[in-house]
Amino acid sequence: MYVDATLGGGGHAEAILERIIPGGRLIGIDRDDDATAEASRRLQRFGEAAVIVRENFTAIKEVLHSLGLSQVDGILFDLGASSMQFENADRGFSFAAAGPLDMRMDRRQPVTAAEIVNRRPEEELAGLIWRYGEERWSRRIARAIVRARPLSTTTALAEVVAGAIPRRSWPRGIHPATRTFQALRIAVNDELRNLENAIPDAAEALREAGRLCAITFHSLEDRTVKHTFLRLSRGCTSPPGTSASSSQERRWLRILTRKPITPSPEEIARNPRARSAKLRAAERINEVEQ
Ligand SMILES: C[S@@+](CC[C@H](N)C(=O)[O-])C[C@H]1O[C@@H](n2cnc3c(N)ncnc32)[C@H](O)[C@@H]1O
Structure with a gap:
């Protein structure tokens, strides 16, 4: 079970359902109704394997709870605005x-x-x-x-x-x-605050060894992802999304990308919008330090 927390037009979701978890299920979240409508069309052929929810990704735990789920195998954030949003003049992004x-x-x-x-x-x-x-x-x-x-x-x-x-x-x-x-x-x-709040909840929603990936498009987003990953990898009181204190320190994530992964020149030539993309990935761990 995967979550695409930024569904957009459903391009990543489609690739995940086809290539990464064939036969598996995906929950796609987006707060834009144009995006959920477009993704519904694109993912129709997957039937009930693709569940689409119009929500803010800060509500990831509530979304999973409402579907009777507590833990998932992978969560993807592909941040910023979509081509669909930029290209539709009525949306006012461009x-x-x-x-x-x-x-x-x-x-x-x-x-x-x-x-x-x-x-x-x-x-x-x-x-x-x-x-x-x-x-x-x-x-x-x-x-x-x-x-x-x-x-x-x-x-x-x-x-x-x-x-x-x-x-x-x-x-x-x-x-x-x-x-x-x-x-x-x-x-x-409120993009940066949403991101800062959602990553700890996403980390908590992963099963052990589950993976969290975030693609960013500018330095403020990348810094937010980097620092939040670091905080969750160094040990903090549980649960990670709150300031509640506990005597136990827990490490929630192991960072898999010490430096972010960036697109190759060939990929940029094929898709110029990818030129500033940075991918960071982390794995859920469950280590308690006394
Ligand atoms: C870069 S696009 C994703 C494109 C998508 N990966 C695809 O393959 O088409 C980012 C999407 O995330 C959505 N988004 C951004 N912040 C969000 C949030 N806090 N909650 C839910 N959706 C959000 C935007 O509405 C937009 O559709």
């Missing part, structure tokens, strides 16, 4: 075509990018663009956004951001608004 300032993966949630862009104080905007975009021009960008408010489209926002960065400092090879868009997306979807 500045490549005009769309509403939305960026919600789960459209049931109230906070959109428009709410953050048009209502948050300048200081808060600058802080989140700095923290989640690692953008050195965050203050100037926040000031320009506040002056241009209200903004309603992705392309209008991208123009304001580009105009706020001196042309000689535009990053090479990416649009000058890329970092700001990343920051807004992370903030709208």
Whole structure:
């Protein structure tokens, strides 16, 4: 039994069901209803072997519990937004075509990018663009956004951001608004906190020797995975997702990838979107230290 915690269009899920666990079962989780609809179509031929759940992956334990399961053999996180989300202008993830300032993966949630862009104080905007975009021009960008408010489209926002960065400092090879868009997306979807909370619960949901894999696409995600894996591999009080203290220290994971696995030049040539991908893997252990 495997869990694909970031089902998207179901590409990984399909490969897992076909090649890794033929005849086995998979639970696919995604909080985006476009993703669950697309994956349902793609995985239809597997019948009851593929169970699709629209949920936040932070609820992984509850999802398993509701299906009468407590432990699984493998869990995959393929993080960030999907091609489907980026390519549909109406979702507002991309500045490549005009769309509403939305960026919600789960459209049931109230906070959109428009709410953050048009209502948050300048200081808060600058802080989140700095923290989640690692953008050195965050203050100037926040000031320009506040002056241009209200903004309603992705392309209008991208123009304001580009105009706020001196042309000689535009990053090479990416649009000058890329970092700001990343920051807004992370903030709208609370991506890093969700990840930090979900990994310990995922570790707990694995059977002994079960495997946890995470694919990240930028340094903030990778750092979060690396540090959370390290914490769970060094011993912490149980259960790993809480701060409850206990006299026993338990090591939950053994890290299998000291350095992350990155795609080969051939793979990048075939799939340019993979160029910044990093894969980290860990194995569930059950060691108690007195
Ligand atoms: C990079 S895509 C995954 C693509 C997928 N591996 C495939 O083969 O098509 C990431 C997916 O994770 C989903 N996602 C991101 N954060 C999530 C969360 N906290 N809970 C549930 N789904 C999430 C997004 O909605 C998106 O569909």
